[in-house]
Amino acid sequence: xxxxxxxxxxxxxxxxxxxxxxxxxxxxxxxxxxxxxxxxxxxxxxxxxxxxxxxxxxxxxxxxxxxxxxxxxxxxxxxxxxxxxxxxxxxxxxxxxxxxxxxxxxxxxxxxxxxxxxxxxxxxxxxxxxxxxxxxx
Numbered sequence: 001x002x003x004x005x006x007x008x009x010x011x012x013x014x015x016x017x018x019x020x021x022x023x024x025x026x027x028x029x030x031x032x033x034x035x036x037x038x039x040x041x042x043x044x045x046x047x048x049x050x051x052x053x054x055x056x057x058x059x060x061x062x063x064x065x066x067x068x069x070x071x072x073x074x075x076x077x078x079x080x081x082x083x084x085x086x087x088x089x090x091x092x093x094x095x096x097x098x099x100x101x102x103x104x105x106x107x108x109x110x111x112x113x114x115x116x117x118x119x120x121x122x123x124x125x126x127x128x129x130x131x132x133x134x135x136x137x
Contacts, residue, residue, distance in 0.1 A: 001073065003035045003105050004028065005098075005115030006043040008132065009064070013048070013056050020133050027114060027132050034072040037104045039097065041065050041074075075108040092124060102127060 004027070011017065011024035048061035077100070084103035088094060094102070098117055105113050105127055112128040121129050 001033050001035050001108070001110050002031050002112045002114065003037055003075075003101075003108075003110045004031070004040065005101060005113060005117055006040050006047055007116050008114050009040065009044045010047055010051070011133075013051055013054075013060075013064075015054050023132050031072070035075045035105070035108055035110055036065070036068045036072040037101060037108070038074070038076050039100050039104055041068075043097065073108075075104060075110075077104050078107065081107055088124065092121070094118075 008024050008027060011020040012028055014021060044065065045058065045061050048056065048058060051061075052058075081100060081103045084106060085096070085099040088099040088102055089096065092099070095117075098115075101115075102113065102124055106125055110127065112130055114130050114132045116131045116133050118124070118129045119131070123129060
């Protein structure tokens with residue numbers, strides 16, 4: 001199973017970088033065995049506000065999350081996710097929210113996370129991390 005970080009969902013609707021937008025759209029459309037992490041859905045709703053100047057409103061963001069829930073597995077966190085994220089924070093140089101996303105992915109059995117936020121890490125605790133926007137991809 002695969003998961004995407006919030007930045008991938010945001011780029012799919014952000015016209016300011018057409019190349020990243022095309023990559024994000026292609027990735028999202030190609031993932032059939034994917035998980036929508038609770039943390040990512042919540043952050044997406046919040047961060048999508050920055051796209052309002054480009055005609056993308058919060059109502060559309062909610063609708064996009066609803067549509068993803070229909071085709072991707074919705075993953076809700078347990079208390080173990082908080083504990084595991086704390087252990088990840090102790091071992092790696094991550095933000096709290098990134099650690100939560102990785103912990104939730106690990107708990108859900110996700111094999112690969114697509115994100116541009118984990119430079120320097122190809123894997124964490126066996127979880128493959130892929131930057132879909134990297135030129136080395």
